[in-house]
Amino acid sequence: MMRAAFILLALLIVAPTPAAAAKLKVVSSFSLLADMCRVIGGDRIELTNLVPPGTDAHGYQPRPADARAVAQADIVVMNGLGFEGWIERLLRAGSFPGVLVVASEGVRLLEHDGDAGHHGHEHGEARTEDATTTDPHAWQDLRNGHIYARNIALAFARADEPNAAYYLQRLETFLSRIDALDSRFRREFAEIPPDARRIVTSHDAFGYLARAYGLEFLAPVGLSSSARPSAAQVAALIRQLRAQRAAALFVESLSDPRLIERIQAETGTHIGGTLYADSLTGADGEAASYLAMMTHNLEALARALRR
Numbered sequence: 001m002m003r004a005a006f007i008l009l010a011l012l013i014v015a016p017t018p019a020a021a022a023k024l025k026v027v028s029s030f031s032l033l034a035d036m037c038r039v040i041g042g043d044r045i046e047l048t049n050l051v052p053p054g055t056d057a058h059g060y061q062p063r064p065a066d067a068r069a070v071a072q073a074d075i076v077v078m079n080g081l082g083f084e085g086w087i088e089r090l091l092r093a094g095s096f097p098g099v100l101v102v103a104s105e106g107v108r109l110l111e112h113d114g115d116a117g118h119h120g121h122e123h124g125e126a127r128t129e130d131a132t133t134t135d136p137h138a139w140q141d142l143r144n145g146h147i148y149a150r151n152i153a154l155a156f157a158r159a160d161e162p163n164a165a166y167y168l169q170r171l172e173t174f175l176s177r178i179d180a181l182d183s184r185f186r187r188e189f190a191e192i193p194p195d196a197r198r199i200v201t202s203h204d205a206f207g208y209l210a211r212a213y214g215l216e217f218l219a220p221v222g223l224s225s226s227a228r229p230s231a232a233q234v235a236a237l238i239r240q241l242r243a244q245r246a247a248a249l250f251v252e253s254l255s256d257p258r259l260i261e262r263i264q265a266e267t268g269t270h271i272g273g274t275l276y277a278d279s280l281t282g283a284d285g286e287a288a289s290y291l292a293m294m295t296h297n298l299e300a301l302a303r304a305l306r307r
């Protein structure tokens, strides 16, 4: 009875201030976290996302409106691991008084050496010529996505106790979907022989995905990411695909259908299309949510490797 009386008293004191009734003001650093915040926060939060879908989050230039949003936020959700180098200034500049959630806190880290997942090793061998840095793309492993979602929901529940049950209920639903997707693809990739899980891609963001699902990602030889490849570059790529017996190729700079046909004919390699790394698509795109993005990436990879 004492406790109930105390809570009632606390509510009476808090209730008249308008802030207590207002929605939790949340700022997310980029589109993938925005989706997780929406899934967990539902209609109890007011969300502002900083880096819009389709924009590079690594090199983002914050706008004055971003600083204002951060200064007024109850909670800022960021990835961490050096992904949003630009956000530190924003947090300092606005003297952000709220709760900072580093969504990746607690994930098993992957050192980035440009050759992650090579031959299925858990950790890339330390390289003397290259200082290793931590790979920030931890969300590409669904088990890490599970940790992200938990971190976000627990922060919401602590900051907005009257709605804690609401956030935790939505977390449970979200986690069961993340876990189901993870189990499904662990099963699917396990059925593919380990030496047939080799993929050539110009993306450098799939180290966690490779580790999680036992895939091997190799960088393409001789291709620059932007320019149209020359005949010599295509010849080098074909030699590489044959020598390394890669099962699939995901390279965005290769959009010429005749080139794709030639590479497929000469190497038997499947050209797999687009993998989404750092950003969701808009609402009508094929990676409009975290779960849609992971489903798209893993389905595209599994389809390519099963051929």
Ligand SMILES: [Zn+2]
Pocket: 058, 137, 205, 277, 278
């Ligand atoms: Zn990236």
